[in-house]
Amino acid sequence: MLRYVLRRVVMLIAICFIISVGSFYLIHLLPGNITTVIEGPGASPENQAKLYKLLGLNKPIYQQYFVWISNVLRGNLGTSFISQTSVASTIRAALPIDLEIIFLSQILAFITAIPIAMRSARKPDGWLDRAFSAGSFTLLSVPTFIVIVLMVLFISIKAGVPHTGPSSYVSFSQDWLGNLESMALPAIALAIGSFVVYYRVLRSDLIATLQEEFITMARSKGLSQRRIMWRHAFRPSSVALLGAAGVNIGGLLASGFVVQYLLNIPGLGYTLISAIDTSDYLLVQGIVLVVSVGVVLINFIFDFIINIVDPRISRE
């Protein structure tokens, strides 16, 4: 176990290093003179000097990386030259919104996917299983950006449900109930995408698990159907579910971006796309770095949880 965790930590550090190099190099993909592109042609010499200091632009490129990374590790991601606010504080303000959307959507996805997958697995090829399998297969082909656009079209506009349309976002500290109302549509849109994956993974894994001998044993002991499902079948199958959830997280963030963009919710995604539109490159770079490292960290945590659920994995 310890060896396994150590190996994963080494891998984690390697990945974070590559991400940092990648994020650093992004700036150099920009065409032309970097200070002019980032700060505009009319930048004051003072601002130019600030950028030079942050990025170490007068040094060779490998030294530039060390200048930049030591700034980043101290929490200095630079100051946006468009809004004049620090990139770190902008990210700190936007990040909770992303986390809230993801948190809500995952709760919705799990509380629907788990019972329905269990029902399906109990009678494979029954009417419920057929209906949900066909439905989930179809939904697999509907990208989140289409789901959310259609939801806005039919729910907010055609049906006229209040507090769901674009620009209806209310912050949590301002009015928590209104906040939940405005988060309903994004959370459901993301939950649909996750539900489809979780349902399919858990269903097929449960069907396989239910054919194992220990289930027959549990049945012959006369245990109730519910107890067999939750205590005997769900635990081994939850490994597959957790694996799918871990892999899903990157896509979930990207879907969150799409939803925020449509509904003008000021999370990281909305901030990122506006920053791209206004050529606020330092902000883009900062968000990319934070989000990528976040995804990798979450994957790491999921690996760890899977190991606790099924310790055999680390022994392989």
Added chain:
Amino acid sequence: MSNFPQFSVLEEAILVEKPEAKEPLGILFWICVGWIGLNIVGALFANVLPIENPLFQNYSFINSGPSLHHLFGTDDLGRDILARVIYGSRVSLSVGAGAMVIGFGVGAPLGMLAAYRRGRFDTILTNVMYVLLAFPAIIATIAILSFWTPRSLFKIIVVIGVASIPLVYRVIRTATLSVATKDFIIAAKVQGATDRRIIFRELTPNIAPIAISFLLIGVATVIALEGALAFLGLSVNPPTPSWGNMINEARTILQVNPWLVIFPSAALCLFLLCLNFIGDRLRHHFDVTEVKL
């Protein structure tokens, strides 16, 4: 038969060896193939089809719903939606095909070689690919496309294609591993077959079914990704139509003209559904269960 007991044993052995009857592909499979074919033909011959110019702005028909003149209606600039949907498929199809050519062109040979040769080459390459796989590809794609300006179809194909290499590598490597350890490969080696012969004549045909079903699902994934990028305004620049950027343009005028969102969405979803369905059917047909996609 009873006079030759050993004979019946042999026959039993043959019966066991005989492969099970393959699951039929079904009519829906061919309908999906037809739909994909129709889309490809439409994209290739969009110029000669009797449809309007997708860039022509007719100001006397703005945001008009479906009619005989404009089967799918017109958008906010009076452009024919049907024509734009057909021309828009060009972007999706080229990204799907182009990115997968890059992904399979690099990932598949590397994966096969690594699994066939094993040793240090395999260890190093596989570790590198696993590190790359842990990298959130979608975020990386958005990041690179936002800095690597001006954006063009070529750059989008390159970025998505390169991002797909580790995934293709992993699938093909796993598939090759399961085949490369089989007896007939060892038999071929014992007979003194060259590596090239084994790779092209023995390995490739056995991996092909897995590769093809994964390829189709890969194309669907890539097209969905391009759609999302276009929706965020990070794909080809307007006025060039693509399914994703049409939906993006429609998002501000949903109230006025819902058709502008419904037709490209339907085109994209139907296309993805058909690809996924074909891939899924083929997987069942060839009974690919060892490789988890």
